Amino acid sequence: MQVVSGIQPTxxxxxxxxxxxxxxxxxxxxxxxxxxxxxFFLADLHAISQPxxxxxxxxxxxxxxxxxxxxxxxxxxxxxxxxxxxxxxxxLQWLLxxxxxxxxxNRMTQWKDKAGKNREGQSIALFTYPVLQAADVLLYQAxxxxxxxxxxxxxxxxxxxxxxxxxxFASGDAPVFTxxxxxxxxxxxxxxxxxDGTAKMSKSDPSEASRINLTDDAETIMKKVKKAKxxxxxxxxxxxxxxxxxxxxxxxxIFAALAGVSKEQVLIDFGGQGFGSFKPALGxxxxxxxxxxTARFRDLMQDRExxxxxxxxxxxxxxxxxxxxxxATYKALGLVRD
Numbered sequence: 001m002q003v004v005s006g007i008q009p010t011x012x013x014x015x016x017x018x019x020x021x022x023x024x025x026x027x028x029x030x031x032x033x034x035x036x037x038x039x040f041f042l043a044d045l046h047a048i049s050q051p052x053x054x055x056x057x058x059x060x061x062x063x064x065x066x067x068x069x070x071x072x073x074x075x076x077x078x079x080x081x082x083x084x085x086x087x088x089x090x091x092l093q094w095l096l097x098x099x100x101x102x103x104x105x106n107r108m109t110q111w112k113d114k115a116g117k118n119r120e121g122q123s124i125a126l127f128t129y130p131v132l133q134a135a136d137v138l139l140y141q142a143x144x145x146x147x148x149x150x151x152x153x154x155x156x157x158x159x160x161x162x163x164x165x166x167x168x169f170a171s172g173d174a175p176v177f178t179x180x181x182x183x184x185x186x187x188x189x190x191x192x193x194x195x196d197g198t199a200k201m202s203k204s205d206p207s208e209a210s211r212i213n214l215t216d217d218a219e220t221i222m223k224k225v226k227k228a229k230x231x232x233x234x235x236x237x238x239x240x241x242x243x244x245x246x247x248x249x250x251x252x253x254i255f256a257a258l259a260g261v262s263k264e265q266v267l268i269d270f271g272g273q274g275f276g277s278f279k280p281a282l283g284x285x286x287x288x289x290x291x292x293x294t295a296r297f298r299d300l301m302q303d304r305e306x307x308x309x310x311x312x313x314x315x316x317x318x319x320x321x322x323x324x325x326x327x328a329t330y331k332a333l334g335l336v337r338d
Contacts, residue, residue: 001036197246237271
């Protein structure tokens with residue numbers, strides 16, 4: 001297996017990132033052993049597809065690196081790097097741009113959502129970044145890519161590009177690119193906002209109260225949980241009783257994911273109780289779960305040289321891994337570089 005996944009370095013990691021993706025990255029890394037390789041990257045090239053402050057992007061990249069390591073990503077077992085130090089990502093995106101089709105990109109749901117009504121005013125990078133996403137995984141001959149529901153379409157695009165390129169330019173039975181398969185972790189939790197149980201927890205939400213950041217201290221976590229939106233009804237004893245109660249369902253889901261138990265088990269333990277009893281228990285569990293991560297993160301942020309070294313070593317390994325694919329792509333296209 002060759003697993004590749006990335007995350008944009010925009011703001012701190014939050015509970016949704018951790019339970020929905022990062023914890024599963026760590027699990028894949030730990031279970032992989034000698035059977036494959038995990039490559040995890042900070043998608044700083046993707047970040048410039050929308051307005052940004054350069055100094056903040058640079059700082060966020062270091063913070064995200066520290067957060068990933070604090071969560072359990074081990075640079076000695078996985079390749080951790082940022083895109084900007086591996087020019088092959090941008091090179092391959094351009095080489096694949098001759099294969100990608102406007103119609104494919106026009107159908108991308110996230111393009112429509114992010115561009116809104118002002119499509120003409122958006123950057124070209126926002127429109128074409130799915131091609132960069134394809135390059136991100138095809139460069140390393142990824143066999144599997146962890147995806148959530150909102151990223152399935154992007155992986156399908158990567159497969160379409162790879163298939164067409166192989167069909168148009170590969171010689172004989174030797175394809176240039178591996179077609180990556182989606183990896184959907186069985187325990188991937190979809191964590192919603194603490195202020196709106198129908199909206200996904202997000203870094204872009206202007207309300208800090210909507211999310212639990214991995215850098216929040218114990219007091220802040222307890223305050224956010226206490227103020228989380230709920231309803232006046234007690235918790236039911238069965239899962240069906242949470243129908244049409246999105247905020248209650250979200251908090252139960254968070255507790256279950258952190259405790260490593262089913263939602264049904266949580267309701268067995270807390271059914272019939274009000275949120276006045278449940279919220280303190282959830283807050284205590286969050287504080288206990290995040291305490292070692294927060295401590296490790298703060299230690300890492302005090303050592304800038306160590307973070308720079310992690311990214312530099314990871315980038316060197318990534319460049320080495322990606323070179324054969326990039327060379328094969330140039331050759332297949334008939335481009336002369338010698």
